Amino acid sequence: MDDPQPLWVQYWxxxxxxxxxxxxxxxxxxxxxxxxxxxxxxxxxxxxxxxATLLSFIIGTSVGVLAGWRRGSxxxxxxxxxxxxxxxxxxxxxxxxxMIFAVWIPIFPASGGYAWGAIPGFNIExxxxxxxxGILPAVTIILSSVAGWILGMRNMMVTVSSEDFxxxxxxxxxxERTVMVGYAARNAVLPQISGFAxxxxxxxxxxLVTEIVFSYPGIGFVLxxxxxxxxxPLMQAIFLVITIAVLVANLLADVLYVVLDxxxxxx
Amino acid sequence: xxxxxxxxxxxxxxxxxRPEVRVVPPPAQLADDLVLDIRELSVQYGYGENAVQALKGxxxxxxxxxxxxxxxxxGCGKSTLAYAATRLLPPPGVITGGEVHFRAVDGQEHELLSxxxxxxxxxxxxxxAIVFQGAMNSLNPVYRISRQILDAIQVHRPTWxxxxxxxxxxxxxxxxxxxxERLRAFPHQLSGGMRQRVMIAMALAxxxxxxIMDEPTTALDVVMQRQIVEQIVQLRDRMGFSVIFITHDVSxxxxxxxxxxxxxxxxxxxxxxxxxxxxxxxxxxTRGLLKSFPxxxxxxxxxxxxxxxxxxxxxxxxxxxxxxxxxxAMEKCVTVEPVLQISxxxxxPGRTVACWLxxxxxxxxxxxxx
Numbered sequence: 001m002d003d004p005q006p007l008w009v010q011y012w013x014x015x016x017x018x019x020x021x022x023x024x025x026x027x028x029x030x031x032x033x034x035x036x037x038x039x040x041x042x043x044x045x046x047x048x049x050x051x052a053t054l055l056s057f058i059i060g061t062s063v064g065v066l067a068g069w070r071r072g073s074x075x076x077x078x079x080x081x082x083x084x085x086x087x088x089x090x091x092x093x094x095x096x097x098x099m100i101f102a103v104w105i106p107i108f109p110a111s112g113g114y115a116w117g118a119i120p121g122f123n124i125e126x127x128x129x130x131x132x133x134g135i136l137p138a139v140t141i142i143l144s145s146v147a148g149w150i151l152g153m154r155n156m157m158v159t160v161s162s163e164d165f166x167x168x169x170x171x172x173x174x175x176e177r178t179v180m181v182g183y184a185a186r187n188a189v190l191p192q193i194s195g196f197a198x199x200x201x202x203x204x205x206x207x208l209v210t211e212i213v214f215s216y217p218g219i220g221f222v223l224x225x226x227x228x229x230x231x232x233p234l235m236q237a238i239f240l241v242i243t244i245a246v247l248v249a250n251l252l253a254d255v256l257y258v259v260l261d262x263x264x265x266x267x
Numbered sequence: 268x269x270x271x272x273x274x275x276x277x278x279x280x281x282x283x284x285r286p287e288v289r290v291v292p293p294p295a296q297l298a299d300d301l302v303l304d305i306r307e308l309s310v311q312y313g314y315g316e317n318a319v320q321a322l323k324g325x326x327x328x329x330x331x332x333x334x335x336x337x338x339x340x341x342g343c344g345k346s347t348l349a350y351a352a353t354r355l356l357p358p359p360g361v362i363t364g365g366e367v368h369f370r371a372v373d374g375q376e377h378e379l380l381s382x383x384x385x386x387x388x389x390x391x392x393x394x395x396a397i398v399f400q401g402a403m404n405s406l407n408p409v410y411r412i413s414r415q416i417l418d419a420i421q422v423h424r425p426t427w428x429x430x431x432x433x434x435x436x437x438x439x440x441x442x443x444x445x446x447x448e449r450l451r452a453f454p455h456q457l458s459g460g461m462r463q464r465v466m467i468a469m470a471l472a473x474x475x476x477x478x479i480m481d482e483p484t485t486a487l488d489v490v491m492q493r494q495i496v497e498q499i500v501q502l503r504d505r506m507g508f509s510v511i512f513i514t515h516d517v518s519x520x521x522x523x524x525x526x527x528x529x530x531x532x533x534x535x536x537x538x539x540x541x542x543x544x545x546x547x548x549x550x551x552x553t554r555g556l557l558k559s560f561p562x563x564x565x566x567x568x569x570x571x572x573x574x575x576x577x578x579x580x581x582x583x584x585x586x587x588x589x590x591x592x593x594x595x596a597m598e599k600c601v602t603v604e605p606v607l608q609i610s611x612x613x614x615x616p617g618r619t620v621a622c623w624l625x626x627x628x629x630x631x632x633x634x635x636x637x
Contacts, residue, residue: 162357164404168466171355171399172419173391176384182418183407262409262453 023237028229034237037222042204042241044113045218048134049203049210052141057196059142060149065185067150068157079154082147090144094213097140108136111215137214145199152195156188163187190261197253201246301370302476302509303329303352303395308365310344310351310533319580321347323533324365326607329477334503334510336524336541338517338556340577344533345513346400349479353397354379354387369395372476393423396470398463400482405466406454413450416469423473439468443498460491467495471502479511484519496523518560521545526617529553532578532588535607539618547637549610549620551593554634587623595632599623612636 003010017024023034060082067075085093102110114120114129160166161184169179204219211220219238226234258264310322322344329335337345350356352367367379371394379387399405407415416436420427427435437447443464454462463483470478480499484492500523503510512524520527521541528538529552537550548554555573575592578584584591590600600623609618610625613636624630 164399165407167355167357168397168399168405169407171353171391171397172422172469173388173393174418174422175388178418178422182410186409187407260409262411263455 018240024233026226026234027231028225028234034233037234038219038237038241041217041219041222044216045204045207045211045220047130048137048216048218049141049207050200051134052138053145053199053203055138056142056145057149057192057199060146061153061189061192063146064150064153065157065180065188068154068161068188069180069184071158079147079150082143082150085143086145086147088144090140091209091213093144094137094140094210097136098213101136109133113217137210137216141210148195149192153185153188153192156191157184160184160188190257193256193260194253197249197256200252201249203249204245205242300330301328302331303327303370303511304366304368305348305352306366306368308348308351308367309363310347310356311361311363313359314361317581320583321360321533321580322351325530325533325535327528327535327538329509329511330526331476332503332507332509333526334500334512334524336517336520336527337511337513337530338515338520338527339530340556341515342577342580343530345515345530346481347533348530349397349481349511349513352379353391353395353479355397369477389423392419392470392475393473394475395477395479396473396475397479397481398466398470398483400485403459403462403486406462408454410453411450412452412454412457412465416450416465416472419469420472435472439472440465442471442502443468460487460495463487463491463495464498467499467502471506471508474506475508477509477511479513481513482515483512485514485516492519499523517556529556532583533580534588534621536589536622537618537620538607539615539620543615543618549613549618549625549635550589550622551595551624551635552589555592587621595624595635597623597630 005013014024021035023038025031026034026037029037063075063078067073067079098110101108109115109132112133114126114133118126118129120126166179166183169183174183207218208220208224210216211218212224215221219241223235223238225231226238305325305327307324307326308322309320309324311318311320313319325344325348327335327337327348337348339345347356347360351360351362354362356362362380365380369377369379369390371377371390377386377390379390382390406412413433413436416439417432420432420435424432436450440447440450445461445464445468449457449461454465457465463486467483478499483499484495487495496519499510499512502508512520514520517527524541526538527541527544528535529544529550530536531552537544537548537553539549544553545557548557552573555571558568558571559573561568561570573592574594578588578591584601586602587593587596587600587605590596593600603623605621605623607619607621609615610620610622612625612628612631622635624632624635628636
């Protein structure tokens, strides 16, 4: 631990080790290397929050398409309900969900990532257990984030629906579904994509509360423990992972945008 | 809607202010040479007390192979007429009455306003195509030109092979003078003029019988305007479709239209053969409109224009809607609404005018009596 070298040399050495994937040893889980701790926690977070975010985006955008296409129909009624759930502080929503569905009506487990008895690996018992334990946290994540997607997509649909090319598509006698999906939604979804990319970047970093409330063995929970134990090597590594995640997500968004919008292409 | 229509009609026929209708009511069946017959079409924007009457019982006939020009100031209802007749009126526009009869080439008649959505879809584009005002925004920015032409063909001609559809698309592009390889382009890669031509090509894809053009050249410069207008006339001569050409530019209409209808405040106030209407306008408004642009040949004339501004549709004047701006307004014009009819003072076949000055030859000013 006590290194006689000057600080800048130590720092230089640290940077060099990072490039080789060596983040040092974790204090909390001593003597496990930090990279191993992260490698164990990251799949849980990406699996749970990644899938929940993707589902939330897909559900929210689809509902937004319908709500924007048929303004004033019953679908508009979904919006106040969804907005209510996103206005409620997330930790509270999580706690209430645990109280109702794990304590009062014990149909879901209250905490953890998988059942005690299950042996981690690619077997049906373990996978089923992971899925079962993931339902409650995933549903709360979707509930609290879906309103934003609905609202954004609905407003874009309303704007795009009054564009001339949508009227032309109607005049061409295309089926209403084709006009809604291929002409209106296809253009309205473009701004949603940037929002989605940002959300993807926050998957790794923004799950602290979910994982603490549900004691989920993901990166947020590990970060929480690292902060409590003043485990600097682990914290630093997690921050780096979060930063890289945001950058990768942004790059992905740029690529996706070019694929979806021909006007951004250069040829 | 049908009950409402009937009520409206009943009210209209019992209205006391229209005692002397001299127009022969159109026959229940379309005359053989008509493709489109718009009868007493009424449109309002909004509901209840705030409703604005944008079209007031407009009747208009379109003959086979004819180019009908529809002119008037901004906000007079010319575009509303086109949108309403094709049921493309965006909310809050509501059709409150009237009928739109369409006769297909096989002699089958449809009333467009009472068709089911599916029947209407079948008629759209294959029989009745529209070219809209905004050439810039009429194409879907994320699809290639080819896809946008092909999807219309595919919906209406499902039996065609992919090769047939492709060939048709290429043929169409050549028809409007754009190289076929531009089919691969996205809309943003084309100029405004090209986009408008693509729209025309797209409109002609299924050889429709009626082409409605809503200010198709407004966004283009005069050179482009001329090319496109000439192209439309050429294509009409070749393919024999009918055109409703909507514009505020009367000078353009005189060149291409066979017949012109002038609209004012949601009503047609004069219609007749283009040449005659140009040489001898019968309505003071038409005369003012024609005086608003300079003739290129002949002696210099002073541009007078029309005093005042277009009326507010939410707050229309009583009687003749034009009377506050009319230099010849009489007492009767303020109180009683004129009827579109063959001029009693100057009867000519094929011409109608809605103006009280034509009640009596003695009232008719010299300018309108030539």
